[in-house]
Amino acid sequence: MARTPKVGVYICHCGINIAHTVDVEEVAGFAGRLPHVAVARHYTYMCSDPGQNLIKQDIEELGLTHVVVAACSPLMHETTFRLACQEKGLNPYQFEMANIREQCSWVHAAGPETTEKAKQLVASGVSKAILLEPLAEREAEVTPAALVIGGGVAGIHAALDIADAGFRVVLVERGPALGGRAMQLHKTFPTLEPVAGLIAPLIARLLGHPRIEVLTEAEVTEVSGYYGNFEIEVAIRNPQSAICNLQVGAIIVATGYDLFDPTALPEFGYGQYPEVITGMEFERLAAGGEITVNGKTPQDVVFIHCVGSRDAHRALPYCSRVCCMVTARQAHEIQQRLPEANVTVLYMDVRAFGKGFEEFYDEVRREGVLYRRANPSEIIRRGDKLIVRAEDTLLGEAVELPADLVVLAVGMTPRADTEKLAALLRLSRSPDGFFMEAHPKLRPVDTATGGVFLAGCCQGPKDIPDTIAQARAAAAAAMVPLMRGKVKVEAAVAFVEEELCAGCGVCAELCTYGALALHPVRGVMTVNPVLCQGCGACAMACPSGAMNLHHFTFDQVMAQVDTLVGHLS
């Protein structure tokens, strides 16, 4: 260390969030007496401009070498304070955060013990801080091209936006045709436009685009490299089958969804009664000529909501979001084309949340479609009619509804190959099985893997406009590195102390990011700092202590632990 550390410690009140539970003045006093601490202050909101100015002023006037802020989670404001340090010439990695909100004031009652814990967390933070070393943030070059996986509505829109912005795009579609599931739909809701008419011009533009290469009947088989420089292997499985290698800077996953198979709910008799069909099958029925069942015009048509959806026991625990409106549109179609028919929709709730949805739902009911609150539990045959047995919960009575046609609004499920692609791209999946976004609120199109973005129903059920919105957002996000030409690389990454490394490779097996490799000549491990995300799994596993992690070195972490243990004893 070049000079004796001089630490500034700042205790945040977070309004009343911390200050009502922790005696912040006492903690500041305590911090001021810790070794190497030059100054300790407390303030209402450290993240505010005046709060940050306190830090900046002290760095300038007192020549601080390290800064510790005791406040919220680093996920919340670490970047804020790092930037404040950087502005005054202090390396951002010489900043440390002690979480005395989520890990202290929010989870304990007010009292001396809570204040004592806050002190320990601060002392522990200071112990680490004085060992922190400056780290250099680096950048890597970016390949100015993108891969889009999936040729449905999401993939098409993402590809067009990126290509229109001037970048090369390769779109890989597993099936023989473009347009995805949307092409199987008859009409949109609530605007009742023929879907094919909306999608066909987009496909034509995609195929004619000078910067888009479309590979159909093709599948991504291998992904390596890192954010900004991915190496992709694509297997083309048509008569001219081939293997294709691509370099891209960003990847958009737009692989869509599967439909719930209602044979898993045998009470509906799907597969047994030809009059029981899925919503998607109704689309085909409606797109054809006359609507007939067993050669006759149906008189009683029953739609059933939430088939498979909202069933945590046997099917999908979540709401599939589109079925309410798809059903309303289909009921409307029947009512229009067969005005004499009794059209009944059996629902648990009607979720008409989108723009124009409630109005459409109103319109459909007013046309004469009867909505009855029931989650039917059985379909049986009686004579030449099917009987839908249910409890009408608004009547509080069991009811039997005759039907000539029953349409099941089946839910949307993750595609069967989701796990395979998740493994290839190192993506996480949320509990519902769909690909997981980096943050459910703040980062809805990013994934935990840098440079890989999500679009459309592969992330969760959604309708066409939401799919397009997400696809275009993903395209915009993917274009950020493509346009800049460079990506920032995390500085807190793993490093090898080569004299200790035996090259056993235990670390490489654990590395989720493919960042570790055995040096072919020297027989020791090497770290690819662009791929490494700094998770630390390698450092934990290394039997000889050769793998270490910048910013979380053994010395730094043990100093924190020692301080905590020291306080406890």
Add this chain to the structure above:
Amino acid sequence: MQIQARQFARQYDLFGCIQCGKCTGGCPMTLKTQLNIRRLIYQTLVARGSFDLLGFEVLWDCTTCSTCTMRCPKDINPMEVIIGMRSALVEGGRVPPTVKTALESVFRQGNPLSFARSDRAAWVGDLPVRRIADLGEEADFLYYVGCTPSYDPRIHPTTRALVDVFDRAGLKFGILGEEEQCCGSEVRRLGESGLFEMLSEDNLALFEELGIHRLVTVSPHCFNVFRNDYPRNGWQLEVQHYTQVVAELIESGRLTFSGELPRRVTYHDPCYLGKHNGIFDPPRAILRHIPGLELVEMERSRERSLCCEGGGGRMWLEGTNREEKLASRRVQEALETGAEILATACPFCVLTLEEAAKLAGLEERIQVREIMQLVAEVL
């Protein structure tokens, strides 16, 4: 007693209903009876073919206060649904005996109170009131008195005070006298649509014959039916409630008060003036102008005013719960304001509230008064 369910549902837009229960949740009758309009609508919707209303005695509970209609988020008119269902009962001859008597009296005597047609103008006595037929073009408006203000002595002070006020302000007005007959408001609400049609056609023909283009009523019920339910057939008819006229006379300085009424008064909004027609301020303006009078508001007032149970034909119907009266609750609410006088602007409200105050032995603590009775004291 059958209604054709699907046809009925279409006629009353019942398919638009989302069964949210806003109607029933706010219905004052659910404070005391089993009336559930949300359920009635649903039963109609799910009925295949015809729906039998026989035994649905609760249909007679509705006071047609219009709270349900006012609040329905889908713009369905549950109150009219009940009137429509009553029509089916009337057509089938399933009418409570008291209603039958009232309807027959309207048919024979032109009033539901079983008084003689020839006594309709007996209230005039020695007042200098002229027949509108005699005034011809001179008349500014028809003073349409209505059945209860014509015959019920408890309302006569109001009926007569209005003549006094109109005279003082120099207004040119006339009455129909014995030619006046029921407006049909309660007839329509009891579901006797045929009789209502007859009354409205007769009355309108009379207005046309006499060249009447403007009329002023005592009762908000008459006011409402003329204003909202009468077919116009191109005939221009301006309809006013007396509170609008009197408030305007006071505010324009054409009517002044010489006396004082240093009393604390609360005002009960009649449903047919307030909820149905949005007239909340003119009656209050009259009260505020009475010298010495202190106007206090009840906890629920204006759109939230509690129905007195006098509407929807309920003056001739006990309903399924005779024991509890909403008017009694309303008198209690008035007492809670510390008011000595409970004022209102509807003959039915006066009668129901007065009866409730009497039954509860509260006459000493709170007096029920029609606004014009208070005005008469300070003229």
